[in-house]
Amino acid sequence: QVQLVESGGGLVQAGGSLTLSCAASGSIYSINSMGWYRQPPGKQRELVADITSAGRTNYTDSVKGRFTISRDNAKNTVYLQMNSLKPEDTAVYYCNAPEVVTTFGLLYNDAWGQGTQVTVSS
Secondary structure: OEEEEEEOOEEEEOOOOEEEEEEEEEOEEEEOOEEEEEEOOOOOOEEEEEEOOOOOEEEOHHHOOOEEEEEEHHHOEEEEEEOOOOHHHOEEEEEEEEEEEEOOOOEEEEEEOOOEEEEEEO
16 A cells, blocks of 8 residues: 655745645555646646656646755655745645555555645735
């Protein structure tokens, strides 16, 4: 079993900053890509950013220059530093690991965290 646990959400004023963390636990041998998604109220879930184990990053256009994704491979943890937050960033943020190689040599597909609420007030 693989579990992802997010933390760091909350309420912040526009222009403020928050840092989200997501720790993966379980019988993990390696994780290739890890990412952050968000789901605003009444809208579909969308990719915010992702990062490979080698550190290559990808961002959706609306957060480029404001958000930074990073990871600590030794801790199986991914972070999302969010600066210059806007009310439209309000959403539930989810951590995702599309493929996890377990210590049993098996692939665990599409692991998701439970989500953490980020609310940006104007």
